[in-house]
Structure formats: C-alpha cells, structure tokens
Amino acid sequence: MGLRERKKEKTRLAIMDAALELFLEQGYESTTVEQIAGAVEISPRTFFRYFTNKDHLAMWFHDHGEEIMLETLAERPADEPPFTALMHALRAVLTDVQSSTPDDASRFLKLRKLLDGNPHLVGKSVARGARTERRLAEVIAARRGVDPDEDQLTHLIVAFAMSTMRVGFECPRRDGTMEEIQRRMAESIELAERCLRPGWDLRH
Amino acid sequence: MGLRERKKEKTRLAIMDAALELFLEQGYESTTVEQIAGAVEISPRTFFRYFTNKDHLAMWFHDHGEEIMLETLAERPADEPPFTALMHALRAVLTDVQSSTPDDASRFLKLRKLLDGNPHLVGKSVARGARTERRLAEVIAARRGVDPDEDQLTHLIVAFAMSTMRVGFECPRRDGTMEEIQRRMAESIELAERCLRPGWDLRH
DNA sequence: AACCATGTTGTCACAGTGTGCCATAAGTCA
DNA sequence: TGACTTATGGCACACTGTGACAACATGGTT
Numbered sequence: 371m372g373l374r375e376r377k378k379e380k381t382r383l384a385i386m387d388a389a390l391e392l393f394l395e396q397g398y399e400s401t402t403v404e405q406i407a408g409a410v411e412i413s414p415r416t417f418f419r420y421f422t423n424k425d426h427l428a429m430w431f432h433d434h435g436e437e438i439m440l441e442t443l444a445e446r447p448a449d450e451p452p453f454t455a456l457m458h459a460l461r462a463v464l465t466d467v468q469s470s471t472p473d474d475a476s477r478f479l480k481l482r483k484l485l486d487g488n489p490h491l492v493g494k495s496v497a498r499g500a501r502t503e504r505r506l507a508e509v510i511a512a513r514r515g516v517d518p519d520e521d522q523l524t525h526l527i528v529a530f531a532m533s534t535m536r537v538g539f540e541c542p543r544r545d546g547t548m549e550e551i552q553r554r555m556a557e558s559i560e561l562a563e564r565c566l567r568p569g570w571d572l573r574h
Numbered sequence: 575m576g577l578r579e580r581k582k583e584k585t586r587l588a589i590m591d592a593a594l595e596l597f598l599e600q601g602y603e604s605t606t607v608e609q610i611a612g613a614v615e616i617s618p619r620t621f622f623r624y625f626t627n628k629d630h631l632a633m634w635f636h637d638h639g640e641e642i643m644l645e646t647l648a649e650r651p652a653d654e655p656p657f658t659a660l661m662h663a664l665r666a667v668l669t670d671v672q673s674s675t676p677d678d679a680s681r682f683l684k685l686r687k688l689l690d691g692n693p694h695l696v697g698k699s700v701a702r703g704a705r706t707e708r709r710l711a712e713v714i715a716a717r718r719g720v721d722p723d724e725d726q727l728t729h730l731i732v733a734f735a736m737s738t739m740r741v742g743f744e745c746p747r748r749d750g751t752m753e754e755i756q757r758r759m760a761e762s763i764e765l766a767e768r769c770l771r772p773g774w775d776l777r778h
Numbered sequence: 779a780a781c782c783a784t785g786t787t788g789t790c791a792c793a794g795t796g797t798g799c800c801a802t803a804a805g806t807c808a
Numbered sequence: 809t810g811a812c813t814t815a816t817g818g819c820a821c822a823c824t825g826t827g828a829c830a831a832c833a834t835g836g837t838t
Contacts, residue, residue: 372805372806373806374805374806374815377804377805377815402793402794402795403794403795404794412816412817413816413817414795414796414817415797415816415817415819416815416816418795418797419815419816423795492701492704496700496703496704497696497697497700497701499700500693500700501697519745519746521746522741522742522745522746522758522761523765525744525745526737526762526765526769529737529741530734530769533730533733533734533736537729537733538726540729541729542724542725542726543723554726557726558726558730561730562730564771565727565730565734565770565771565774565775566769567768567769570770571769576834576835577833577835578833578835581786581834582786606822606824607823607825616787617788617789618824618825619787619826620788622826623786623787
C-alpha cells in the first residue's frame with residue numbers, strides 16, 4: 371500500500387473523527403461541512419471528495435456492514451435455510467466490529483449514540499438499509515432459485531431479517547456498550563426465530 | 575369551510591399536480607422547485623409554505639396513510655391480536671384510496687410510478703415509514719400493556735407489519751393498476767400470516 | 779360600510795449544500 | 809531528474825431552505 375493510499379485513509383479517518391466530535395458536541399444539524407473541513411484543515415471542496423455528503427458520514431459502517439453480510443452469505447452452505455443464513459450474516463457484522471481496532475469500535479459506538487438523538491439520521495439509516503435489502507434480495511433469490519421480480523417470499527424473508535436487525539440494534543436503548551448491543555441483538559434473533567413457523571422460509 | 579381554506583387546498587393540489595407532471599416528464603432530480611412554482615404561478619417561497627421540501631411532495635399519501643392506520647387501529651377491538659389489527663389497518667389504507675375521488679386515486683398511482691424509477695425516493699419513503707413505525711409502536715405497546723422502551727416484541731410486530739406492507743406495495747412491479755396493488759397486498763398479507771406462528775404476537 | 783385582527787403571499791437577503799472546472803502541488807515510477 | 813498520474817484548493821455557480829418584513833386578502837365586528 372503506497373504512501374498516497376495510506377495518506378488518504380488517514381485523512382478519511384481524521385475527517386470522520388473530527389466530524390463525530392463536532393456532532394456530539396454541538397449537534398448534527400448545527401455542524402456545517404465548513405466547520406468539519408476547518409477542523410481537519412482541508413478545503414470544503416475536498417471534504418466532498420471523501421464523503422458525498424454530511425449524511426454519508428453517519429452511514430460510515432453501513433457500507434462496510436453490507437459487504438460483510440454479502441460475504442458471509444456467500445460462504446454459508448447453499449442448503450441452509452435463507453433466514454438462518456441471514457441471521458448468521460447479521461451476527462457476522464457485530465463480530466467484525468468487535469474484532470476491529472478499538473478506534474473503529476469506538477467510532478461505531480459514537481455513531482450509534484449519534485443516531486439515538488436524531489430521527490432524521492435514523493431515517494437516513496433505514497433508507498440506506500433499503501439499498502442493502504435490495505442487494506440481499508438478489509442473493510437470496512438466487513439461493514432459492516427464483517426470480518426476485520416474481521417472488522414475494524424472497525422479499526419478505528429479507529425484510530423480516532432486516533427488521534430483526536433493526537429491532538436488536540435500536541431498541542431498547544440503554545447504556546450502549548458493545549456487550550449490550552450484542553446481547554440485545556442475540557435476544558432479537560432468538561425472538562424472531564420463536565415468532566416464525568419452522569420451515570417458513572423454505573416454501574416456494 | 576371558509577373560502578380561505580378552500581383556496582389553500584386548491585393551491586396545494588395544483589402544486590401537487592404540476593409537480594407530478596414535471597417529475598414524470600423530465601425526471602425528479604432535474605425538476606427544480608422554481609420550475610414547479612413557475613408552473614403554478616406562485617413564488618418559490620410560497621412552495622415551501624405548502625411543502626417543507628421537494629421530497630415532501632412524494633410523501634403525499636404517507637401522512638394520510640399514517641392517520642388512517644392510527645384511526646383504524648383505535649377502532650379495532652382491544653382483544654384482537656396486534657398483528658391482525660395491523661393487517662386491518664393496512665387494508666384500510668388501500669380501501670381509503672379506492673373510495674377517494676378519481677383524481678386522488680390517480681395521484682396515488684402516479685406517485686407509485688414515480689417511486690419505481692427513483693431509488694432515492696424509495697429511500698425517503700422507507701425513512702418516512704420509520705416515523706410511522708414509531709407511532710404504531712406506541713399504540714401497539716399500549717394495547718399490549720407494555721413499555722415500548724422495554725419490549726422488543728412490540729417493535730418486531732410493527733416492523734413485520736410494515737415489512738408486509740412494503741412487500742405488497744413494492745414488489746413485484748407489473749402494470750400498476752389499483753386492482754393489482756390490492757391483489758398483491760392481499761397476497762402479501764396472506765403470505766405473512768402463513769409464515770408466522772399462530773399466536774406469536776400474543777406472548778409477553 | 780368601515781374597521782381591525784389574522785392569515786397568506788411575494789420580495790429580499792442569506793446560510794448552507796453540492797458540483798464542474800482548472801491550475802497547482804504532491805506522489806509515483808522510469 | 810523528468811514525465812506521469814492523482815489529490816487538492818480555489819473559484820464560480822445552481823439549488824435548497826429559512827427568516828424578516830411589507831403588501832394584500834379574508835372573516836368577523838361594530
């Protein structure tokens with residue numbers, strides 16, 4: 371990895387950290403791109419070369435999480451029930467965060483805290499989730515051997531999986547430690563599995 | 575209803591229709607507020623007094639749909655299982671559109687067509703749905719006699735209900751007549767009910 | 779009818795977002 | 809070193825969204 375790339379990554383993280391600090395200190399809405407750029411000593415123009423917009427900052431781990439889910443899904447056995455495979459993919463995202471650097475984990479928790487007080491960002495977050503849902507639906511449709519444009523059950527499986535994830539991630543809000551999030555997510559997955567009929571995701 | 579209110583409503587619909595026409599003709603992104611305002615012969619400033627932003631236009635029926643759902647929910651018997659009640663609320667939204675004026679139904683279908691080709695708007699739509707989900711969760715928590723901040727199942731019930739709605743509404747896309755939407759929605763509801771364990775939404 | 783309180787509109791100024799363009803500086807490789 | 813690629817900064821610009829104020833329309837009152 372060349373100097374150029376390392377420097378870019380460093381700048382990217384510097385922007386991220388400066389932005390998070392400003393957001394948590396003075397609020398998301400009242401923080402401008404100009405302020406963030408100023409704190410990292412780059413021009414506002416350059417900011418937009420790293421992040422397409424301010425919201426994109428808050429979606430930091432969504433891109434990564436989506437990739438983890440898709441990778442995990444690809445590795446799961448083909449005969450595993452789709453929802454089960456999705457639950458594994460979901461757990462993999464959390465595992466990945468935990469096994470990352472302390473700095474990354476800290477950013478993850480700060481972002482979560484940021485979402486807590488900003489319905490607007492929660493909205494953005496679920497909107498980003500809709501994109502993930504589309505991509506997951508493609509994969510699940512392939513696994514099930516159906517056309518994603520024809521099969522409602524495929525979309526229902528993915529939507530239920532994402533719902534399970536959101537419920538585990540968002541609700542209820544307590545201290546917000548990594549351990550708690552993992553515990554809540556496990557609870558949510560277990561709960562969802564108790565709600566669904568055995569074999570519900572195998573029919574077609 | 576005074577002249578003043580009638581005039582406002584007329585302007586509101588005029589903006590809506592002009593905007594829809596422009597969107598479908600030249601695309602959503604490439605239509606500016608200035609153009610819409612020009613087509614209705616109002617100032618751009620006035621546009622923002624009717625709709626908080628351009629996206630708000632595309633969320634036209636969300637506000638109304640949310641109210642219908644909440645009203646329907648309030649009328650459902652208290653001992654009805656939560657998910658069943660939510661499915662009734664969901665059907666009520668479509669019934670309401672069908673029993674409205676032909677103009678309103680036409681706007682509804684145009685909006686749906688608009689969403690089809692704009693992932694950005696689909697994102698906005700599900701973000702708006704997240705707000706509805708929060709409000710529904712309050713009601714369902716009250717029905718179940720639990721604290722919405724403590725009970726994951728409440729949120730799972732609502733999230734599954736909204737998922738069912740989205741799947742029925744969005745997928746798969748065909749001719750897009752009112753009849754088809756209703757049929758797809760009925761299919762989706764039936765499918766969801768087959769996927770879930772009987773009595774899953776009664777536990778606590 | 780004249781009057782006033784209230785609501786609606788247009789105009790202006792302004793802050794902020796996001797993009798295209800081009801010159802310049804920095805990293806890369808021969 | 810010199811030739812190249814890529815990142816950056818600065819500039820102008822279009823668009824969004826809001827606050828403030830003046831002009832006007834409406835509805836009710838005397």
